[in-house]
Amino acid sequence: MKIGVYVCHCGVNISNTVDVQKVISEVSALPTVAVCRDYQYMCSDPGQEMIAKDIRELGLDRVVVAACSPRMHEPTFRGAVEAAGMNPYCFEMANIREQCSWVHEDKEQATRKAADLVKSSVARAALLEPLNSTEVPVTHAALVIGGGIAGIQTALDIANSGYPVYLVEKDPSIGGHMAQFDKTFPTLDCAACILTPKMVDVARHPNIELLTYSEVESIEGSVGNFHVRIRKKPRYVNVSLCTGCGSCATACRLVGRIPSEFDMGLGKRGAIYVPFPQAVPLRYTIDPEKCLMLKHGKCGTSPKCVDACDRDAIDFSMTEEILEVDVGAIVVATGYKEFDPTIKREYKYGTFKNVMTGLELERIFAPSGPTGGKALINGKVPKKIVFVSCVGSRDKRIGNPYCSRVCCMYIAKQAHLLKEKIPDADITVMYTDMRAFGKGYEEFYERVQKEGIKYRRGNAAEVYEEDGVLHVRAEDTLMGEPYELEADLVVLGTGLEPSDAADAIGHMLHLSRSADKFFLEAHPKLRPVDTVIDGVFLAGAAQGPKDIPDTVAQASGAASHVVNLLSKDVILAEPIVAEVNTDVCAGCRICEILCPYDAHAFDEERNVMTINKAICKGCGSCAAACPSGAIAMNHFRDSQIVAQILEVI
Amino acid sequence: MEQELKAHLKKLMASGDVAGIIALKSERGMAKPYLFADASELECLCLTPKYPMASVARLLLDEDGAARFAIVCRGCDERALRELAKRHQVDLDRLVIVGIPCDEEMARECACPEPFPSVVAVGTKLEQWEAEDIGAAYRAMELDEKLAFWKHQLEKCNKCYGCRNACPMCFCKDCELENALWVKHGRLPPEFPIYHMIRAFHLAGKCIACGECQRACPSDIPLMVLNTLLREDMEELFGYVSGTGADAENPLYTKEEMQ
Ligand SMILES: Cc1cc2nc3c(=O)[nH]c(=O)nc-3n(C[C@H](O)[C@H](O)[C@H](O)COP(=O)(O)OP(=O)(O)OC[C@H]3O[C@@H](n4cnc5c(N)ncnc54)[C@H](O)[C@@H]3O)c2cc1C
Numbered sequence: 029m030k031i032g033v034y035v036c037h038c039g040v041n042i043s044n045t046v047d048v049q050k051v052i053s054e055v056s057a058l059p060t061v062a063v064c065r066d067y068q069y070m071c072s073d074p075g076q077e078m079i080a081k082d083i084r085e086l087g088l089d090r091v092v093v094a095a096c097s098p099r100m101h102e103p104t105f106r107g108a109v110e111a112a113g114m115n116p117y118c119f120e121m122a123n124i125r126e127q128c129s130w131v132h133e134d135k136e137q138a139t140r141k142a143a144d145l146v147k148s149s150v151a152r153a154a155l156l157e158p159l160n161s162t163e164v165p166v167t168h169a170a171l172v173i174g175g176g177i178a179g180i181q182t183a184l185d186i187a188n189s190g191y192p193v194y195l196v197e198k199d200p201s202i203g204g205h206m207a208q209f210d211k212t213f214p215t216l217d218c219a220a221c222i223l224t225p226k227m228v229d230v231a232r233h234p235n236i237e238l239l240t241y242s243e244v245e246s247i248e249g250s251v252g253n254f255h256v257r258i259r260k261k262p263r264y265v266n267v268s269l270c271t272g273c274g275s276c277a278t279a280c281r282l283v284g285r286i287p288s289e290f291d292m293g294l295g296k297r298g299a300i301y302v303p304f305p306q307a308v309p310l311r312y313t314i315d316p317e318k319c320l321m322l323k324h325g326k327c328g329t330s331p332k333c334v335d336a337c338d339r340d341a342i343d344f345s346m347t348e349e350i351l352e353v354d355v356g357a358i359v360v361a362t363g364y365k366e367f368d369p370t371i372k373r374e375y376k377y378g379t380f381k382n383v384m385t386g387l388e389l390e391r392i393f394a395p396s397g398p399t400g401g402k403a404l405i406n407g408k409v410p411k412k413i414v415f416v417s418c419v420g421s422r423d424k425r426i427g428n429p430y431c432s433r434v435c436c437m438y439i440a441k442q443a444h445l446l447k448e449k450i451p452d453a454d455i456t457v458m459y460t461d462m463r464a465f466g467k468g469y470e471e472f473y474e475r476v477q478k479e480g481i482k483y484r485r486g487n488a489a490e491v492y493e494e495d496g497v498l499h500v501r502a503e504d505t506l507m508g509e510p511y512e513l514e515a516d517l518v519v520l521g522t523g524l525e526p527s528d529a530a531d532a533i534g535h536m537l538h539l540s541r542s543a544d545k546f547f548l549e550a551h552p553k554l555r556p557v558d559t560v561i562d563g564v565f566l567a568g569a570a571q572g573p574k575d576i577p578d579t580v581a582q583a584s585g586a587a588s589h590v591v592n593l594l595s596k597d598v599i600l601a602e603p604i605v606a607e608v609n610t611d612v613c614a615g616c617r618i619c620e621i622l623c624p625y626d627a628h629a630f631d632e633e634r635n636v637m638t639i640n641k642a643i644c645k646g647c648g649s650c651a652a653a654c655p656s657g658a659i660a661m662n663h664f665r666d667s668q669i670v671a672q673i674l675e676v677i
Numbered sequence: 678m679e680q681e682l683k684a685h686l687k688k689l690m691a692s693g694d695v696a697g698i699i700a701l702k703s704e705r706g707m708a709k710p711y712l713f714a715d716a717s718e719l720e721c722l723c724l725t726p727k728y729p730m731a732s733v734a735r736l737l738l739d740e741d742g743a744a745r746f747a748i749v750c751r752g753c754d755e756r757a758l759r760e761l762a763k764r765h766q767v768d769l770d771r772l773v774i775v776g777i778p779c780d781e782e783m784a785r786e787c788a789c790p791e792p793f794p795s796v797v798a799v800g801t802k803l804e805q806w807e808a809e810d811i812g813a814a815y816r817a818m819e820l821d822e823k824l825a826f827w828k829h830q831l832e833k834c835n836k837c838y839g840c841r842n843a844c845p846m847c848f849c850k851d852c853e854l855e856n857a858l859w860v861k862h863g864r865l866p867p868e869f870p871i872y873h874m875i876r877a878f879h880l881a882g883k884c885i886a887c888g889e890c891q892r893a894c895p896s897d898i899p900l901m902v903l904n905t906l907l908r909e910d911m912e913e914l915f916g917y918v919s920g921t922g923a924d925a926e927n928p929l930y931t932k933e934e935m936q
Pocket residue numbers: 173174175176177178179196197198199202203204205206209211212213214242243244361362363364365366386387390434438441522523527529530533567568569570574575576577579
C-alpha cells in the first residue's frame with residue numbers, strides 16, 4: 029500500500045494554529061505512507077498538479093488530503109485524482125480546518141489533534157475500495173407541480189429549450205395567487221397584463237401538456253427516471269366541446285349563491301364556474317360538492333346548464349382519469365397559502381366584517397372582483413383605514429418566527445391604491461420594521477409616504493368595537509406612547525405559509541423542510557433551487573416567502589437545472605450506496621421501515637431484503653440498524669470506520 | 678393441569694384445525710421440544726422444565742410453507758412470539774396459541790413480569806402477582822460501584838454463546854458477536870464490555886424477560902439485571918413494553934417524520 033498525504037496550509041487558516049511541519053514528520057513515519065507533502069493552497073492548480081504528479085511517478089494507491097471540510101473540496105480532489113488515473117473513491121479527506129485550526133487556539137494541542145486526524149484518515153484510506161459509478165439513462169421530459177407564476181415560468185423556460193413538460197395544477201386554472209391581484213408592487217403593473225400572456229403561452233406551447241384540475245397521485249423512481257401517476261379530476265364538462273361562452277354559468281340554479289374561492293369568499297359564483305374571466309384554460313368546471321345534479325341526482329325538472337349549453341359539453345357521467353407519465357426531472361412549485369388570522373384572536377378577524385386580510389383586499393381592487401374594482405367594503409366607502417403588518421409573520425408565539433418578505437410592500441401598494449381611489453381617506457400603517465429591500469422598493473415606500481400615508485412604528489395590540497365603530501389599540505414604539513385609532517376598515521398584513529397541498533408532494537418526494545416548514549433547498553446560498561433529492565428542484569414560494577421578481581428568477585434557475593439534466597443521455601449514479609448481503613439477511617424488515625427514501629424492496633420469494641441503488645442516498649440508517657450486520661455501506665464500511673476510530677482513541 | 682391440557686389438545690387435534698402441536702415431550706426422563714402429529718403420542722407430553730418454545734415455532738414455520746400448528750405457550754413464549762412476529766420471523770396466523778399459566782414457584786424463580794399468557798386455555802393464573810424488582814440493588818449503587826460490578830461479572834464470561842443460543846429473540850443467520858471486527862477471536866474473557874454491550878443493544882425493545890440467557894449461563898452472570906434495566910429504560914423513555922400486542926410499534930424502528 030502506497031499512500032500519498034498532502035497537508036494544506038490554507039493560506040494561514042491552518043498553519044497559524046497547526047504546526048504543519050510537525051504533522052508531516054509524524055505522518056511520514058507511518059509504514060503505509062509513501063510520500064507526505066505540504067502546500068499553501070492544495071486546492072489550487074499547482075496543488076492539484078503536485079498530487080497528480082506523485083500518482084503518476086510514485087504509483088500511489090491512495091491519496092489523503094488534510095485541509096478543509098470535504099463538503100467544500102472533496103469533489104475537487106476526487107476529480108483531480110481521477111484525472112491522474114486513480115479511482116476517485118480511493119481518495120480520503122481529513123478536515124483539519126473547521127474541525128481543528130478554526131476551533132482551537134493552543135498550537136501544540138491543535139497540532140497533536142491535526143496529526144491524529146490525519147493518521148486516522150490514513151488508516152481509513154488503506155481500507156478504501158475502488159467504486160464505480162453506474163450509468164443511468166435519462167428520460168427527456170419534465171414534470172412541474174403547481175401552476176402559479178413559478179410553475180408557469182419554469183414550464184415555459186424548459187419547453188422553450190425543446191423538452192416536453194407536464195404542468196400539473198390542482199385548481200381549474202393556472203395563475204396561482206398572482207392572478208388574484210390587480211396591481212403589483214413596486215411598479216404597479218397590472219397583474220393580468222403581465223400574467224395572462226404567459227398563461228396563454230403555456231396553453232398554446234407545443235411542448236407543454238397542461239393538466240389543470242389535476243393532482244399528482246404517486247411518484248416512483250429516481251433522478252432521470254421518475255414514473256408519475258396524475259389524477260385528472262372530472263370537470264363534468266367536456267373541455268374539447270366547451271368554448272367558455274359562460275351560458276351555463278348564468279343559467280345555473282345556484283348562480284350567485286356559492287362563495288367564490290378565487291374571490292376569497294367575497295364574491296359569489298354558481299355550481300358551474302370559471303374562477304376568473306382570464307382563466308386558462310377558459311373551460312367551465314362543475315363543483316361536485318355543490319351541484320344539485322351531482323349531489324342529489326336531480327336539478328329541478330332538468331339541469332339548467334345542460335339546457336343552456338348549445339354545444340352539449342356537459343357530461344355528468346364523467347369520472348376521474350389516471351394519467352401515467354415518465355419524466356427525468358421534477359420541479360416543485362406549489363407556492364404558499366395565506367396565514368389564517370383567526371388564531372390571532374386579538375384582531376377579531378371573522379368577528380367583524382370590516383377586518384379583512386391582504387388577499388381579500390386584493391380582490392376588492394380587481395376589476396373582475398366582487399365590487400368590480402370599486403373601493404367598497406360591505407357596501408360603504410371606508411374613510412379611516414388601518415393596516416396592521418406582520419400578522420402571522422415574525423411571531424414566535426404562533427410558531428412563525430420568519431419574515432414573509434412581501435407584506436411590507438403589498439401593504440404599501442394597497443395603501444397607495446386606496447389613497448388613489450379614496451383621496452380623502454385617512455390611512456395609517458402600523459408596522460414592526462419597514463423592510464423595503466428590493467429593487468425600487470425603498471423608492472416606492474418613500475413615494476407612498478409622500479402621498480400622505482401615515483406610518484407608525486409598533487404593531488397593533490387589539491381591535492375592538494365600541495358603539496358600532498372599530499378601534500385599534502397600539503403602541504407607538506418610537507414615541508414610546510400608546511394610542512388608539514378609529515377605523516372603518518382594518519387590513520391585516522397576513523403572512524405566507526407553505527401550501528397545504530404541498531404536504532403530499534413533500535412526502536412522495538421525500539423532501540426535507542426548513543424550520544419555517546417551507547421546502548428545504550440543498551444549500552442556502554450556493555444551491556437554492558436544488559433539493560437533496562437528485563432531479564428534484566424548487567421554484568417560487570414553495571421554497572420560502574418570495575415576491576414575484578424573486579419567484580420568476582428562481583423559476584428560471586430551476587428550469588436551467590432541469591435543462592442541464594435533460595440535455596444528457598446518461599447520468600452517473602453515486603456508488604456510495606447500501607448493499608444487502610442476502611446470505612446473511614434474516615428478513616426482519618427493520619431496515620425497510622427506517623429508510624427515509626423507500627429504497628428497500630422485500631423479496632418475498634427468497635425472504636430477503638433488496639435495495640434499489642438508484643434510490644438509495646447512502647444515508648446509512650439501514651446499515652446501522654440491521655441487527656444481523658447484513659447491510660454494508662459502500663465507502664463507509666464498518667471496518668473502514670472502526671480503523672479510523674481506533675487510530676484516535 | 679397436565680391431564681386437562683392433554684384432553685384439550687386431543688380435542689384440538691380431532692378438530693383438524695392444526696397439522697400438529699408444538700410442545701415438550703418427555704423421553705427417558707428428559708424433555709425435548711416435539712411436534713405432536715398424532716393424538717396417541719400426547720400421553721408423553723410434559724410441561725416442565727421451561728423451554729423457549731418460540732424459537733421452536735420459528736424454525737418449524739420456516740421449514741413448512743403453509744401448515745398451521747398449535748403451540749403450548751407460557752406468558753414469556755407468547756411475548757416472544759409477538760416480538761418475533763413484529764420482525765417478520767413468525768406468522769401468528771399460522772399458530773394457535775394454547776396458553777398455560779406458571780405456578781408461583783416458577784414465576785418467582787424467573788421474577789417474571791407476567792407469568793401467564795393473554796388467554797389461559799387450562800389451569801388458573803396467579804392472582805395478585807408482583808414480580809421481584811431485580812434491578813433494585815443495582816440501581817442503589819454509585820456509578821463506580823456499578824462499573825466495578827459489571828467488570829467483575831463480565832470477567833467470568835467464557836464466550837460460550839449460551840446466552841445467545843438460548844435467547845428466543847435471537848434469529849440472525851450471522852451474528853455480530855462472531856464478527857472479529859467487534860469481538861476479537863481467541864480472547865477470553867471477551868474485551869470488556871463489547872460482547873455484552875452488543876447483546877444489550879440488540880435486545881433493547883426486544884427482550885421479553887423470559888430469563889433463558891441467565892439460566893443458560895454456566896458462569897452465573899446476572900444477565901437479567903441488565904435486561905431488566907433495559908426494559909425499564911424502554912418503558913420510561915418510549916413507553917414501550919416489549920412483548921405487548923402487535924399494534925404497539927417498536928419505537929426504535931420508527932422514523933421521525935422528516936420535517
Ligand atoms: C396579499 C398579497 C399581495 C401580494 N402582492 C404582490 C405584489 O404586488 N408583487 C409581488 O411581487 N408579489 C406579491 N405577492 C407575492 C406573490 O403572491 C408571490 O410572490 C407569488 O404568487 C409566488 O408564486 P408561486 O407560483 O410560487 O406560488 P402561488 O402563486 O401560490 O402558486 C402556486 C400554485 O401551485 C398550485 N398547487 C399547490 N399545490 C399543488 C399540488 N400539490 N398539485 C398541483 N398544484 C398545486 C396552487 O394551486 C397554485 O396555483 C403578494 C402576496 C400576497 C399574499
